[in-house]
Amino acid sequence: MPWCEPCEKSWTPTSLNADGTCPHCGEAVDGTEHISQPPHRAPWHFKLMVVTITVYLAYRLFQLVLWIF
Ligand SMILES: [Zn+2]
Numbered sequence: 001m002p003w004c005e006p007c008e009k010s011w012t013p014t015s016l017n018a019d020g021t022c023p024h025c026g027e028a029v030d031g032t033e034h035i036s037q038p039p040h041r042a043p044w045h046f047k048l049m050v051v052t053i054t055v056y057l058a059y060r061l062f063q064l065v066l067w068i069f
Helices: 044-068
Strands: none
């Protein structure tokens, strides 16, 4: 439930302004999509790092297997 700090009042999502602000004071209300749930997308360089590490570890594991057998 969207909660407005200044008004100390909870609003239904439909009673909020179109931009997700409080209809009473105009403040941004907690619990709206863009505040409580920021886009959880990993940056591309992070993905690249994960892929690089995975490939490196797979390569080392492959070498280890060759070394053992
Ligand atoms: Zn308010």
